[in-house]
Amino acid sequence: MNDQAQQLRQIVSSTKQVESKQSNMKIITIASGKGGVGKSNFTVNLSLCLKEHKKNPIILDADFGLANVEIILGERPKYNLAHLIREECKLNELITKSKYDISFISGGSGINEMMFLPASQIEAIGSSLVQLENMTDILLIDTGAGINDSVIKFCMLAHEVYIVVTPEPTSITDGYALIKTLKSDFTMQSKIKVVINKADSKEEAHEVFKKLYYVTKNFINSEIEYVGYIPYDEKVLSAVKSQVPIFAYDKKSKASTAYFQISKNILENNVQDFKAEEKVNWIHRFKKIFSN
Ligand SMILES: Nc1ncnc2c1ncn2[C@@H]1O[C@H](COP(=O)(O)OP(=O)(O)OP(=O)(O)O)[C@@H](O)[C@H]1O
Ligand SMILES: [Mg+2]
Incomplete structure (x- = not known):
């Protein structure tokens, strides 16, 4: 084990689990290995979709200092x-209600x-989340790029972790x-669910998931779940430029339809089962990149 991993483990093991693990507030952390894969857009648009299902999510922007969530929402809290x-x-005094009726907590911008x-302050933020349990049924935590102690801490305290992956090989390996x-x-005991973003087709998304599923099963004996995919959609870029979430910008767009389907999958606990599918030959090709 390298020094960095050891340090991270020490930091995380010194953190008490958030008491709200026992509460009715479900904590979902959105993370990725590689940056720029669509985590913040996923978090914000999923939140809009959950609103349509009469849920009352709150987003915590845990990509501290970079203001991802408020930029997508076009807000300046x-x-x-x-x-x-x-x-x-x-x-709880930090909760900002955006114009789309989405509540979020800003991680600060340019500060x-x-x-x-430091780890102690990340822990303090994590522990204070218990204050939100009477205010929301779902807390969505958007994290920053990469594998660092902050990302790990917010994954460890979640009930479910959603990993966003794109079909790019480096996104899959990361x-x-x-x-x-x-x-x-x-x-980590919590479930890991995977969202494939920027896919060319459903088939491509399934292939990407299967790669990750079999590698995870094979090398670390852990099972991940498929929660759905979002196609590559140019309209997402236009929406981001306009600082309007795509689900509000164009509800009928390919991406919006996909976000809505994922929100349904999450609420109905629809998990596609790939286990029965035949193992494909790719595993040998990928063994080299994934091992270690
Ligand atoms: N389904 C999609 N189709 C096309 N472009 C997309 C899609 N999802 C996200 N994007 C684009 O990808 C870029 C990165 O998205 P986003 O900021 O959500 O990623 P991120 O994972 O939060 O990044 P970071 O790791 O820097 O926080 C944005 O320019 C966004 O417009
Ligand atoms: Mg982001």
Whole structure:
């Protein structure tokens, strides 16, 4: 085990699990190995879809200092987590209601101190999430790119972790690296569900999932679940440029339809079963990249 993984394990094991694990608030953390795969768009649009199902999600932007969520929502919140850290307010006072009726907590924008938070402060934010349990049924935590102690902590305290992966080989290998870190190094018990984003087709999304499924099963004996896919859709880029979430920008777009289907899958617990499908030859091709 390398030094970094050891350090991360120490930090995480020193954190108490958030008490809200026992509450009615479901915590879903959205993460990825590689950055720029669509986590923040997924989090925001899933939130809009869950609203349509009469759920009341709150988003926590845990990509501290980079303001992903508020940029997609086109908002400039007055307060952010830096105020919590400076003990200037409580977490529930930071909740901003966006124009789409989506509640979110800003991780701060361009604030240097937020980009380099020490473990103790990340832990303090994690522990304070219990304050939200009477205010929401679903807490969606959008994390930053890469595998670091903040991402791991927010995955460890979630009931479910959604890993976003695109068909790019580096996204698949980095997604696997994150799953391996969580399941093998940190023995995370929570379920890992996978969302395939920017796929050319349903078939491509299924192939990507199967690669990840068999590698995970084969090398770390852990089973991941498929929660759905979002096609590559140019309209997402236009929506992002306009700072309007695609689900509000064009509800009938391919991406919006897919986000809505995923929200249904999540609420109805529809999990596609690939286990029975025949193992394909790709495993030998990929063994080299995935091993270790
Ligand atoms: N389904 C999609 N089709 C086309 N483009 C997409 C899709 N999903 C996301 N994108 C584009 O990919 C880019 C990255 O998306 P996003 O910011 O959501 O990723 P991220 O994983 O949160 O990134 P980071 O790791 O930097 O936080 C954006 O420019 C967005 O417009
Ligand atoms: Mg992001």
